[in-house]
Amino acid sequence: MKIQMIVTTIAFTLVTLANPAYAQLPDPGMEIVPGRTALLITDPQNDFLSPKGVAWGVVGKSVTDNNTVANIDALFKAAKSNDMPVFVSPHYYFPTDHGWQFEGALEKLMHNIGMFDRKGALTTEDFGKSGADWLEQYKPYINDGVTVVSSPHKIYGPETNDLVLQLRKRGIDKVILGGMSANLCTESHMRELMEQGFEVAVVSDATAAAIVEEGNGYESALINFRFIANTVWTTDEAVEKINASK
């Protein structure tokens, strides 16, 4: 029995050496097909991306290290220059949301610090330049009358908004995904879109995440992007592919 195990271990080691893990984890890739491919940005809002945002204390380092603000901007610019449809999935909380009877850890934290708070769905009082508002430099892209802004998601994924329908109503089945934050809303959007039968290419440096004592959210996202997505690109690769796709 023991010998069998040793043999198995040796065999496995040899296989591993001959056939490194990388070879075991394929990279299926994603071809950009005009008319079927969209850029999707999650939570391009001040609370994550502005030094004045309430989450900057935990995400600022990751946003800065990744050059996330400029990278998301480069994706917006490339998509708009090539008439690629652009979708934004925002994160808002309304006063009644503070009446939830139970919450996960980050939900509780977001509510505690007033993240993404708005005064109501039918008012824009105090909204402009608040933490829930778009990062100022993205407004020309988002407010051009063409970008589709979904209803807000309420936990992390698009299960609670109309994003999937909005993509489908325009024949989109391939999504280039960036935005905030990497292991929460971005990853939950990736996971749900794949459950819904979309192909997803995640742009690994057009996102960032909280780094806290419990762990580095960006590192965990990178691993899951690689395991799950159809492919993972850098912003440079994504921009190049978008420009070449038209």
Next chain:
Amino acid sequence: MKIQMIVTTIAFTLVTLANPAYAQLPDPGMEIVPGRTALLITDPQNDFLSPKGVAWGVVGKSVTDNNTVANIDALFKAAKSNDMPVFVSPHYYFPTDHGWQFEGALEKLMHNIGMFDRKGALTTEDFGKSGADWLEQYKPYINDGVTVVSSPHKIYGPETNDLVLQLRKRGIDKVILGGMSANLCTESHMRELMEQGFEVAVVSDATAAAIVEEGNGYESALINFRFIANTVWTTDEAVEKINASK
């Protein structure tokens, strides 16, 4: 080496004191309420948990390190001893699933290695003791006529099966979650159940994940469990709480 460790520890402590992030990540907890709380195990199948399974090469070390097989067994036993409802969400692929036109990385890998393959939904030919079958030692728990086995999930989450309905039809709104694999099906079940308004306590050592060159799936899962779930327990803690709950 030792001095380096001490320095690291001191540095980390200083960072912790200076950086209140730790204080910011709450642990909301989850109270077990009999009649409303269930144990849910994802993928308790040979391909993940048996040394003969096709994924053992990449998950075996993590399964062994965590004592995952015995820990899942302990959860099953504790739940059954206390009449806590038990749900299992399996992973199967049928011949037609090999006709998918596109796949994410791990989907492609699973299909390449024939993971969770069955000959059809309406046949059990070659199923017994196959990689898709239950781990032998769990069969008394799963086949007792009381455990609810959902339809198979097809990517990683319960979006494609009837698990949520089955839980709801029994008044369950709190889930104790274990099973395989940590950053894929287990985490996707956690995420989707939370989007559906369940409370989820993840049992961090009743799961395990693939460790490959691209990353350690277990480490990424641990971070996301802590960020997202209502709470994270060890198997010992979960068993103690289940025993105390009746």
Next chain:
Amino acid sequence: MKIQMIVTTIAFTLVTLANPAYAQLPDPGMEIVPGRTALLITDPQNDFLSPKGVAWGVVGKSVTDNNTVANIDALFKAAKSNDMPVFVSPHYYFPTDHGWQFEGALEKLMHNIGMFDRKGALTTEDFGKSGADWLEQYKPYINDGVTVVSSPHKIYGPETNDLVLQLRKRGIDKVILGGMSANLCTESHMRELMEQGFEVAVVSDATAAAIVEEGNGYESALINFRFIANTVWTTDEAVEKINASK
């Protein structure tokens, strides 16, 4: 009285014997449990309920015949008087929604007549007293700071908004359902909530529907309510049960 009852019983028995189907369609009923039961109103908006609304031409007769406006008001009033949670699921279309590439029959019609149109999700310009706004007499109920207004649904059901999550986050698993219009949004909410494991009691005269040459939407809704829901009540019955539930 007694003789009448006996005659009725005999008549009923004869009908049952002759046409056994009647006996086969049970009425499972729904018990109102405080804290777990909510009132849900779909589309309480001018375009359906005001004579100035764009759909009044096709729904006005049904709204008038059913006394729908007063009946919905009675439900709101009863729920508020008994501290029963109230939820509203509205219907809005934004300018980008007019870019959908394909639509079902009523979707196309709604877009053609500008039904539920708003100038944008982040503006209330021209919204007040528009077709998309609440019926004036319901505003005290909806705008009291307690009623939960979900994101807009975009076809007919709550698949595209956060209603299910909002209900679940407050422990609601039983819904008393009224609103507009009977065979479209109301019925799609009933169907989806039941797929999500809620119990649903539909209030058959707190709704109404379009009557057009192709058919009477209200009649078709009544049949489907009876076939599918957990139970069907009149407004009088619902109000009485709500008042008795506290």
Next chain:
Amino acid sequence: MKIQMIVTTIAFTLVTLANPAYAQLPDPGMEIVPGRTALLITDPQNDFLSPKGVAWGVVGKSVTDNNTVANIDALFKAAKSNDMPVFVSPHYYFPTDHGWQFEGALEKLMHNIGMFDRKGALTTEDFGKSGADWLEQYKPYINDGVTVVSSPHKIYGPETNDLVLQLRKRGIDKVILGGMSANLCTESHMRELMEQGFEVAVVSDATAAAIVEEGNGYESALINFRFIANTVWTTDEAVEKINASK
């Protein structure tokens, strides 16, 4: 005021006369695009379609009147002859499903009469030629190794199975829909597929429904098909279009 109302009424009547309701309810149509269009049949099972089925007493007349069995056969044949992908969404109940704590009217009825019952998901004991089995004459179409059979739906719609994913994984975004029963599973599939952004053409005589004292399910389905679907075809029209599409 009164005069205004009279004028409005006269104007409306004139509009109605000049522009009949039919004109108000558009028929958007659906173009069959090879590779993107599939035939979907719900519940082609004995309990609905065989005189020996448990529901025949209430659906038999409608099935016979519509020539439903032959019409579904004609759709299968046309699709297979033209290499159009075919999907089947079945309805099964397992022993644990009888442990549901609450049910809608027809759910309760189905459980009471043992409709679609199987002995378990992992056994085919007593399954062959049971009420849950395929209608014998459809087996060559369904069991050809090409037809995709989804997991069972559990209420009426595909929310609880993998149908949507299976369609998407093959690039399908247009569905020709027939099967049983018209106002329950067929209509719920139509509604959910449209919420998911599919185009749906319903084949109005390749379905049928229960006729009970509470109402004629087929009539209600016809109205809702016309109001909601992208278009409604007869079997003859559908077959002609499928044959012309290749």
